Amino acid sequence: MAVNVGVVNYSQNAKEEESSSEDEDKRGKSRHKKVGDRKKPKRTPVEKIFRVFYRLDEQNYPTLWTTQSYIHIVEAFVHLVAACFLVVLYLFSAKYVSLYEGYSGAYQDILMMALSASGTPISLLSGLLVCYSITQKRLGRCRFNIFFATGSSAVLALSSLILTAVSLGSFLTAANIFKAGFYQNMKKFHADRSVKESIVQLQESFECCGNTNYTDWFTIGWSPSITASKVGLPLSCCKRQGTNPCFEFVELEELNSLTPYHEGCNGKVQTQYVTYTLISGSLFALSFIIDILSTGLSYTNSKSALSHENLIFEDRMKIIPQKLRANRLMRAKRNKIMRS
Numbered sequence: 001m002a003v004n005v006g007v008v009n010y011s012q013n014a015k016e017e018e019s020s021s022e023d024e025d026k027r028g029k030s031r032h033k034k035v036g037d038r039k040k041p042k043r044t045p046v047e048k049i050f051r052v053f054y055r056l057d058e059q060n061y062p063t064l065w066t067t068q069s070y071i072h073i074v075e076a077f078v079h080l081v082a083a084c085f086l087v088v089l090y091l092f093s094a095k096y097v098s099l100y101e102g103y104s105g106a107y108q109d110i111l112m113m114a115l116s117a118s119g120t121p122i123s124l125l126s127g128l129l130v131c132y133s134i135t136q137k138r139l140g141r142c143r144f145n146i147f148f149a150t151g152s153s154a155v156l157a158l159s160s161l162i163l164t165a166v167s168l169g170s171f172l173t174a175a176n177i178f179k180a181g182f183y184q185n186m187k188k189f190h191a192d193r194s195v196k197e198s199i200v201q202l203q204e205s206f207e208c209c210g211n212t213n214y215t216d217w218f219t220i221g222w223s224p225s226i227t228a229s230k231v232g233l234p235l236s237c238c239k240r241q242g243t244n245p246c247f248e249f250v251e252l253e254e255l256n257s258l259t260p261y262h263e264g265c266n267g268k269v270q271t272q273y274v275t276y277t278l279i280s281g282s283l284f285a286l287s288f289i290i291d292i293l294s295t296g297l298s299y300t301n302s303k304s305a306l307s308h309e310n311l312i313f314e315d316r317m318k319i320i321p322q323k324l325r326a327n328r329l330m331r332a333k334r335n336k337i338m339r340s
Contacts, residue, residue, distance in 0.1 A: 068297045072126045072149065075156070075290045079119030082163075082283040086116055089276045096202045096269055099182040099195070112166060112280075115159045119287065122152045126294075150298035157291035160284050167281030171274060178270040181211040186220050189234070200236040206272075208265035209237035216264070237261055 126149040188195045203209055210216030217233050239259045 068149065068294065071290065071294045071297060072123050072153075075153075075287065075294055076120050076123030078283065078287045078290055079116055079123060079156070082280065082287060083117035083120060085276075085280055085283060086112055089280065093269075093272060093276060095198055096205075097177070097273055099185045099198055099202065100177055100269075101180040101182065101184055112163055115163055116284070119156050119159065122156060126152045150295060153291050153295040153298050157288055157295055160288035160291050163284040164281055164288055167277055167284055171277045171281065174270060174274050174277065177273075178266055181266055183211060183216070183220055186211065186216065200234065202265055202269070203234070203236040203261070206265055206268040207239075207261050208263050208268050209233070209261040210264050211266050212264040213262060214260050214264075233260055 129148060182199075185192075185195050185199065189199060190196070214233060214237055217237070237260045239261060
């Protein structure tokens, strides 16, 4: 009789355990349904723009992060090209442009090179951080990486905008820089060795002579300390492959039988300066567009990182009812074994 009572009690306990586990499952499903039925947050204007190209749901966030890492790599490449172009421009043209009285942008060129060069390591670091974030299963732990990428892209966009404005200003003021010419430095040709070397390199590189033409060397008004033997055409004004050799400090009357460069240096240097300024401005404008795109994409990814804890909570709400049911069944089985 006692055994029958024990069996009845055990069957009642097992039924209670099963009914309680079923109730827990129903409550978990209803709770999960409530969580899933929550309204999605409204899209920001930036997210709506990117929604044209991507679907901004949780499953496609890794695709967006991969795209962002590629954009950072392109961003670093553009900044590197712009910086190298500025360095080449400064090394091969600044020493010629500095001969002109209207030029006063040496510090400006150095600042532009520094700003452009700084964008390369920052963009590479941002891209590496984003690539590292892609490999992490818990994206919420990588908030700092995305926030750093967003902030760095915004700063680079601002610097690119400044560089674009400076390049545009240099293009608009190019006429004023070359208006006065380099007559004052031509007068220093015999007194200042560095000026002489710069003028010689200028005339040999551009195959030109004087500011407007070769007659400038006879009309600039030399200092009284300059002897008559030194007044004349420099050797750098002479063509290397002429019919007749051209000697240094040749007199004006002898030019008829010689072959000097007839074109002045002002027009050639100004043309090269304007061309380089336009190219650098175009590179900075391109980097600005890429930086803006990177900033918007970083902002979109930061929204996913911020909501990652909610995603983890929803995933746990799916797992908890299953664990509770498994624990109850395990407890019921253990009680059955102990009472048998």
